[in-house]
Amino acid sequence: MASIITIPLSKAMVFFLLLFFFSVPSSSASREPFACDPTDKTTRGLPFCRTSLPIQERVKDLIGRLALQEKVRLLVNNAAAVTRLGIKGYEWWSEALHGVSNVGPGSKFGGDFPGATSFPQVITTAASFNASLWEAIGRVVSDEARAMYNGGVAGLTYWSPNVNIFRDPRWGRGQETPGEDPVVVGTYAASYVKGLQGNDGNRLKVAACCKHFTAYDLDNWNGVDRFHFNAKVSKQDIEDTFDVPFRMCVKEGKVASVMCSYNQVNGVPTCADPNLLKKTVRGKWRLDGYIVSDCDSVGVFYDTQHYTTTPEEAAADAIKAGLDLDCGPFLAVHSENAVKRGLLNEVDISNALSNTLTVQMRLGMFDGEPSAQPYGNLGSKDVCTPAHQELAHEAAIQGIVLLKNQGPSLPLSARRHRTVAVIGPNSDANVTMIGNYAGVACAYTTPLQGISRYTRTIHQQGCADVDCKGDQLFNAAIDAARQADATVLVMGLDQSIEAEFRDRAGLLLPGRQQELVSKVAAASKGPIILVLMSGGPIDVSFAKNDRRISGILWAGYPGQAGGAAVADVLFGKSNPGGKLPMTWYPQDYISNLPMTAMDMRSSPSKNYPGRTYRFYKGPVVYPFGYGLSYSKFVHSIAEAPTVFSVPIDGHRKAQNTSTISNKAIRVTHTRCNRLSLGLHVDVKNVGSRDGSHTLLVFSTPPTENGHWAPLKQLVAFQKVRVAAGSQQRVRISIHVCKYLSVVDRSGIRRLPMGEHNIHIGDARHSVSLQAATLGVIKS
Ligand SMILES: *[C@@H]1O[C@H](CO)[C@@H](O)[C@H](O)[C@H]1NC(C)=O
Ligand SMILES: *[C@@H]1O[C@H](CO)[C@@H](O)[C@H](O)[C@H]1NC(C)=O
Numbered sequence: 195m196a197s198i199i200t201i202p203l204s205k206a207m208v209f210f211l212l213l214f215f216f217s218v219p220s221s222s223a224s225r226e227p228f229a230c231d232p233t234d235k236t237t238r239g240l241p242f243c244r245t246s247l248p249i250q251e252r253v254k255d256l257i258g259r260l261a262l263q264e265k266v267r268l269l270v271n272n273a274a275a276v277t278r279l280g281i282k283g284y285e286w287w288s289e290a291l292h293g294v295s296n297v298g299p300g301s302k303f304g305g306d307f308p309g310a311t312s313f314p315q316v317i318t319t320a321a322s323f324n325a326s327l328w329e330a331i332g333r334v335v336s337d338e339a340r341a342m343y344n345g346g347v348a349g350l351t352y353w354s355p356n357v358n359i360f361r362d363p364r365w366g367r368g369q370e371t372p373g374e375d376p377v378v379v380g381t382y383a384a385s386y387v388k389g390l391q392g393n394d395g396n397r398l399k400v401a402a403c404c405k406h407f408t409a410y411d412l413d414n415w416n417g418v419d420r421f422h423f424n425a426k427v428s429k430q431d432i433e434d435t436f437d438v439p440f441r442m443c444v445k446e447g448k449v450a451s452v453m454c455s456y457n458q459v460n461g462v463p464t465c466a467d468p469n470l471l472k473k474t475v476r477g478k479w480r481l482d483g484y485i486v487s488d489c490d491s492v493g494v495f496y497d498t499q500h501y502t503t504t505p506e507e508a509a510a511d512a513i514k515a516g517l518d519l520d521c522g523p524f525l526a527v528h529s530e531n532a533v534k535r536g537l538l539n540e541v542d543i544s545n546a547l548s549n550t551l552t553v554q555m556r557l558g559m560f561d562g563e564p565s566a567q568p569y570g571n572l573g574s575k576d577v578c579t580p581a582h583q584e585l586a587h588e589a590a591i592q593g594i595v596l597l598k599n600q601g602p603s604l605p606l607s608a609r610r611h612r613t614v615a616v617i618g619p620n621s622d623a624n625v626t627m628i629g630n631y632a633g634v635a636c637a638y639t640t641p642l643q644g645i646s647r648y649t650r651t652i653h654q655q656g657c658a659d660v661d662c663k664g665d666q667l668f669n670a671a672i673d674a675a676r677q678a679d680a681t682v683l684v685m686g687l688d689q690s691i692e693a694e695f696r697d698r699a700g701l702l703l704p705g706r707q708q709e710l711v712s713k714v715a716a717a718s719k720g721p722i723i724l725v726l727m728s729g730g731p732i733d734v735s736f737a738k739n740d741r742r743i744s745g746i747l748w749a750g751y752p753g754q755a756g757g758a759a760v761a762d763v764l765f766g767k768s769n770p771g772g773k774l775p776m777t778w779y780p781q782d783y784i785s786n787l788p789m790t791a792m793d794m795r796s797s798p799s800k801n802y803p804g805r806t807y808r809f810y811k812g813p814v815v816y817p818f819g820y821g822l823s824y825s826k827f828v829h830s831i832a833e834a835p836t837v838f839s840v841p842i843d844g845h846r847k848a849q850n851t852s853t854i855s856n857k858a859i860r861v862t863h864t865r866c867n868r869l870s871l872g873l874h875v876d877v878k879n880v881g882s883r884d885g886s887h888t889l890l891v892f893s894t895p896p897t898e899n900g901h902w903a904p905l906k907q908l909v910a911f912q913k914v915r916v917a918a919g920s921q922q923r924v925r926i927s928i929h930v931c932k933y934l935s936v937v938d939r940s941g942i943r944r945l946p947m948g949e950h951n952i953h954i955g956d957a958r959h960s961v962s963l964q965a966a967t968l969g970v971i972k973s
């Protein structure tokens with residue numbers, strides 16, 4: 195998103211855009227006008243304003259009153275007012291990736307709303323592996339969003355979260371995602387969306403949006419950008435990787451919107467592909483909501499990709515494919531002519547509007563007096579509250595990952611480490627901590643400020659910025675380390691290295707950062723702790739292997755309270771429990787791997803390494819799921835079946851249980867809708883500190899189907915708090931067909947019979963799936 199400015203627009207479109215922006219009702223302290231105002235005699239009796247009628251009828255009534263010219267002006271993010279019906283203009287584009295953001299034009303800070311709670315960037319929050327935290331953050335963000343809407347400074351439609359798979363470690367937007375595992379990403383999507391949208395039946399607190407559908411995850415690499423990229427994706431990878439988060443977002447999260455992306459998939463722009471939009475998202479997954487384009491996607495596939503010869507064809511293709519709303523002016527400009535030229539029927543436009551208007555009605559935007567509605571009482575007093583800011587702090591603590599703790603030298607102690615040298619380009623970072631798609635934070639606690647709450651600090655930047663081109667500041671940093679009892683180096687990346695439209699060239703620390711760390715480490719008398727801020731993984735093999743560097747923490751982009759959280763972990767007030775949501779590859783991994791190569795599976799004959807822990811088995815710096823604690827947890831499997839029988843639909847031909855014992859049966863031929871495998875796992879905290887621990891449950895399918903199957907895949911995860919010296923029994927339930935299935939080359943999901951190996955840390959268990967025929971066998 196945010197690309198409107200980067201795309202060449204025709205003069206007519208620029209004029210239109212300006213018209214759009216100037217027609218936005220300016221926010222003022224005075225009361226905002228609203229649709230279906232009960233004091234408005236011309237509209238109050240109309241059926242679309244009657245809350246007693248079913249929404250479907252109200253939408254139909256409203257559409258029936260609109261002329262074609264009015265309809266096309268509602269197909270775009272800056273929807274025009276229909277003054278004669280009392281309907282105000284509406285800006286659809288707001289963002290709330292990890293807090294209410296001002297990236298979209300629909301939300302602005304200022305006046306009574308100077309800022310909003312800025313949670314950690316999503317990759318950090320993902321590292322908590324705590325689904326209830328994800329939902330809790332969504333609830334807070336939507337409270338603040340509603341408060342800002344009531345104050346007239348924000349919309350109710352938020353184009354968040356980003357649930358693309360973090361497929362390549364260089365991706366500049368990897369930071370926005372919950373990582374590389376489809377099930378983690380899908381669970382995050384469903385949880386965050388539920389938090390945002392609320393739990394009030396059909397009514398929406400705010401409308402969320404899962405984006406960018408699909409196979410996007412490349413911004414600008416080696417001369418290929420997202421506006422020109424044609425992702426060549428196999429049916430197999432679509433089914434078991436790229437579709438998973440979106441399917442979970444729609445089916446489990448009940449999201450109110452899905453956004454199609456800029457790129458093409460197998461030669462068709464996603465926003466013009468009826469197979470993706472109409473057939474899959476709306477048909478198979480039953481989206482109850484609207485499909486929106488990425489900003490100017492329709493313009494991009496016409497102007498940049500030359501996918502159609504006329505703009506009217508582009509407009510018609512998009513709407514007929516299932517697009518309901520255009521971010522950008524294209525559909526408002528060209529849809530009417532598309533109808534006049536017979537490329538599109540007016541009813542197609544009405545169908546699109548029916549999807550957007552239904553969402554607006556579910557949000558209560560046609561229910562009259564806003565203050566009398568649910569959430570109508572939320573206001574500026576509900577933004578940046580101490581409780582909200584404390585949750586941002588808590589989220590950062592839960593997301594910090596301890597990667598190395600030799601000695602152990604952590605936690606530090608304020609008593610022994612009376613002076614700490616705090617060094618590095620991110621040591622006093624503020625806005626860097628909130629990453630991209632952020633807003634204006636309520637306040638910041640930088641790492642330096644956080645550490646200063648515990649002990650005396652000596653501060654040195656070491657590098658002027660994360661680029662770290664020169665060594666002018668090295669000596670002062672080395673001197674500081676010499677004098678101090680311990681040294682904390684806060685290094686890493688920021689948006690100048692990884693961002694939207696900016697993929698990374700390599701995986702190492704930028705410039706001379708590594709040299710600074712090693713020189714400081716050689717000079718320091720006390721323990722050296724390296725704290726990394728970044729969205730993507732960094733190859734820090736040098737620090738992992740350097741015995742002088744005793745601790746490494748990854749803080750991601752930890753949000754407004756990030757520095758406080760880092761300090762709490764460093765000084766042991768909090769016990770770290772985060773785990774990496776993505777593989778940390780060595781720099782070598784990318785040397786012969788184009789970002790444009792979409793295959794997930796490795797191909798040894800082509801020297802292709804495969805992607806993510808599910809398919810790549812080469813060396814890593816730190817693996818997916820890695821993360822230490824100040825305590826130690828051991829698992830044992832208390833109870834689990836060794837044989838599990840899967841009912842097979844007897845009406846299928848030749849399903850003789852003894853001949854299919856080694857086969858992978860189509861999931862659609864099994865009766866396993868609610869079939870789940872239950873495990874009881876004991877987790878014991880054998881250390882001396884209380885802590886939270888995530889059980890990551892992986893499964894390796896039978897090897898007979900090795901060419902389809904991942905090396906292993908995450909089938910469940912659960913976080914538990916265990917007090918020092920005590921034990922907890924955790925019940926884990928694995929949905930057999932969803933998670934133990936594999937996908938064949940034709941994209942068909944199958945359940946392999948035979949031994950599945952379940953592993954949780956060092957605990958192993960093997961369960962044999964066996965087919966049990968039901969009903970009549972016809973062969
Ligand atoms: C962030 O830090 C910079 C550099 O110290 C400072 O100039 C700026 O005012 C800070 N911004 C905020 C919002 O605190
Ligand atoms: C199932 O297959 C086995 C082995 O091929 C065969 O002996 C048996 O008769 C078959 N049963 C049915 C019901 O077809």
Ligand SMILES: *[C@@H]1O[C@H](CO)[C@@H](O)[C@H](O)[C@H]1NC(C)=O
Nearest residue numbers: 324326327330886913914915
């Ligand atoms: C998960 O997050 C919630 C919300 O912060 C917290 O109350 C809970 O303790 C966390 N769970 C674990 C096991 O740490």
